[in-house]
Amino acid sequence: MLGRALTENQLNHEKLSRIWGLPIMASDAVSSVAYAVEEILYALVPFIGILAVRYVGLVSIPIILLLVILVFSYSQIITKYPKGGGAYDVSKDVFGKKTSLAAASCLMVDYILTAAVSVSSSTAAIVAAFPELASNKIIISIACILLITLINLRGASESSKIFGFPTYLFILSMVVLIITGFIRYFTGNLPPIEYAFPPEQLEGITLLLFLKAFSSGCTALTGVEAVSNAVPNFREPPVKTAKHVLYMLGMIIIFIFGGTSFLAGVIKVIPVENTTVISQMAHQIFGGGFMYYALQFTTALILLLAANTAYNGLPVLLSILAHDQYIPKQFSHRGAKLSFSNGIILISVISIVLLITFKADTHALIPFYAVGVLVSFTISQAGMFLKWLKIKGKGWVYKSCINGFGALATFVGAIIVFAMKFASGAWVIAIIIPLIMLFMAFTRREYVKFEKDVSIENYDYKYKGNKSNNTKPCIVLVHNMNKGTLKTLDYALDISSNITALHISRTLSHTKLLQKQWDEMKIDIPLTVIPAPHREIMQPLIDYITEREKQLNKSEHLTVVLTKYIGDWKYRIFHNQTSLFIENRLSGHKDSVTVLVPYVYSEKKNMKI
Numbered sequence: 001m002l003g004r005a006l007t008e009n010q011l012n013h014e015k016l017s018r019i020w021g022l023p024i025m026a027s028d029a030v031s032s033v034a035y036a037v038e039e040i041l042y043a044l045v046p047f048i049g050i051l052a053v054r055y056v057g058l059v060s061i062p063i064i065l066l067l068v069i070l071v072f073s074y075s076q077i078i079t080k081y082p083k084g085g086g087a088y089d090v091s092k093d094v095f096g097k098k099t100s101l102a103a104a105s106c107l108m109v110d111y112i113l114t115a116a117v118s119v120s121s122s123t124a125a126i127v128a129a130f131p132e133l134a135s136n137k138i139i140i141s142i143a144c145i146l147l148i149t150l151i152n153l154r155g156a157s158e159s160s161k162i163f164g165f166p167t168y169l170f171i172l173s174m175v176v177l178i179i180t181g182f183i184r185y186f187t188g189n190l191p192p193i194e195y196a197f198p199p200e201q202l203e204g205i206t207l208l209l210f211l212k213a214f215s216s217g218c219t220a221l222t223g224v225e226a227v228s229n230a231v232p233n234f235r236e237p238p239v240k241t242a243k244h245v246l247y248m249l250g251m252i253i254i255f256i257f258g259g260t261s262f263l264a265g266v267i268k269v270i271p272v273e274n275t276t277v278i279s280q281m282a283h284q285i286f287g288g289g290f291m292y293y294a295l296q297f298t299t300a301l302i303l304l305l306a307a308n309t310a311y312n313g314l315p316v317l318l319s320i321l322a323h324d325q326y327i328p329k330q331f332s333h334r335g336a337k338l339s340f341s342n343g344i345i346l347i348s349v350i351s352i353v354l355l356i357t358f359k360a361d362t363h364a365l366i367p368f369y370a371v372g373v374l375v376s377f378t379i380s381q382a383g384m385f386l387k388w389l390k391i392k393g394k395g396w397v398y399k400s401c402i403n404g405f406g407a408l409a410t411f412v413g414a415i416i417v418f419a420m421k422f423a424s425g426a427w428v429i430a431i432i433i434p435l436i437m438l439f440m441a442f443t444r445r446e447y448v449k450f451e452k453d454v455s456i457e458n459y460d461y462k463y464k465g466n467k468s469n470n471t472k473p474c475i476v477l478v479h480n481m482n483k484g485t486l487k488t489l490d491y492a493l494d495i496s497s498n499i500t501a502l503h504i505s506r507t508l509s510h511t512k513l514l515q516k517q518w519d520e521m522k523i524d525i526p527l528t529v530i531p532a533p534h535r536e537i538m539q540p541l542i543d544y545i546t547e548r549e550k551q552l553n554k555s556e557h558l559t560v561v562l563t564k565y566i567g568d569w570k571y572r573i574f575h576n577q578t579s580l581f582i583e584n585r586l587s588g589h590k591d592s593v594t595v596l597v598p599y600v601y602s603e604k605k606n607m608k609i
Helices: 008-014 018-031 033-080 087-094 097-129 131-153 156-186 207-221 238-267 277-286 290-323 341-357 362-391 396-421 426-454 483-495 508-520 538-550 578-586
Strands: 473-477 498-505 527-531 558-566 592-600
Touching: 018 156, 018 238, 018 290, 033 087, 033 207, 033 238, 033 277, 033 362, 033 396, 087 097, 087 290, 087 362, 097 131, 097 277, 097 290, 097 341, 097 362, 097 426, 131 290, 131 341, 156 238, 156 277, 156 290, 207 362, 207 396, 238 277, 277 290, 290 341, 362 396, 362 426, 396 426, 426 483, 473 483, 473 538, 483 498, 483 558, 483 592, 498 508, 498 538, 508 527, 527 538, 538 558, 538 578, 558 578, 578 592
Parallel strands: 473 498, 473 558, 498 527, 558 592
Antiparallel strands: none
16 A cells, blocks of 8 residues: 555655645645635624624735745745754754754644644535535544545655645636636626625724734744755755745745635625635635536645645654654654655644544634744744844845844734633643653653763773684674674674674665774674665565575574663663564564563663673
């Protein structure tokens, strides 16, 4: 189901061009228009009734201006931080560890909610066209998550082509909707919607109500940061390609969000149960014909595919965090299809839990949504502002003005959104983000402590040579050169004189470093290297052991010696327990014996050999 495995040299073919990168990165931001206008109306209608339609455009203007600022700001971030990571990399460089963890935590929350909100909105669009499916919302949403997960696990190149076409169809459908609506409006042929029971028209808008509507409409800003977070996913030159995609994305959002906001006021549309604002607008402009169902279908698709922005952005961010040792290292490894499969699976699991918990209700999830992304916007803009003041350089004055104003605007926006959405559930974000930060700091501390304790730097190791008379074959698996590996090697030297040191190579750079350390230790056992072109070590290992078993005499067994790091409960989280997986796999080989050499760690004592 996941397709053919890919080799490391095929990575460039898996990267995104402008044509396919735009729909992949634009799906979240573009799809926001499918519910951003509706969220503005949901904030206004209960208080001022049908009068709310007059203020949709007024609320949308500052959101569009903020979007323009963010597009220019993130283009500068792409230039200065081409390795991806966006707000995380900026804050790490300018502010340091604590602020960078806050930015990373906000982005993680935003990406997870992007997946959950997008899928629930897609389900709402389906239910709007086919009301009889309303009772199956949760099942439909979970099925959508599983489908997106499967496609992403098949690789970035394949997912971009599968998801790209529907995104372009949605953009085209919305352009047709807006142009048709404008033509009918200016020719006097676009009457407002008449409701059977029109909401009461109450007093006008207040500042507090305006801010509440603004906070709801800020969902239209989500997704803009995705391009800067995933710069390494773009083809050469990645910086130039990413910036072009960002500019195209900004122009498309401004046209669609601005156009729908204007038409919503003209048509006087308000939220109605079991349908959407976009559905009502399309019905009023197109009638109930082909274009109406085409728009509903593409809307459902784009909202579904908007979740894919999270599947492209978050795994890259997690891989960067894993390399920096802030989350378990498993998230830094690419799978057989060159995708960060562990990150993809994490998104799916948490999204499904959220969809079940909130019954796939978009409006229940929205309060958690925009806070995190606006905080990360603020951190990144403030970081770039300070960076321009420090390094100066060409055009630093206008660049710092853009980032400074962007930081101020997003900070005010974050405060407004958090205050307005606090009672609706945004208070939970104030708990979740610090908890994520604490977990990342804790993870980093444990990895640093472990690496310090097992490091061979300044370690006086004396290779004792082989003293065993036993000639039965023995294989020592070697991944890193550390104290645990040396203890395992010493054990092998005690039990056999026929030793093969075996390394399964996932990356060439790591293998070269290991070979250099091996030579420096003056170990006279040759280090046999087997390439793992698909980054999966198990199958190459099994193939090698199977071949060695064929060479055994009838009375011989092959001994496979592994290092097992033993500690408290933390080690089961931070170390991938590869040795246990290998032991389990080899248990079915009747001619092989697996030996686990324990390397014990104590919180109160140093590592012991």
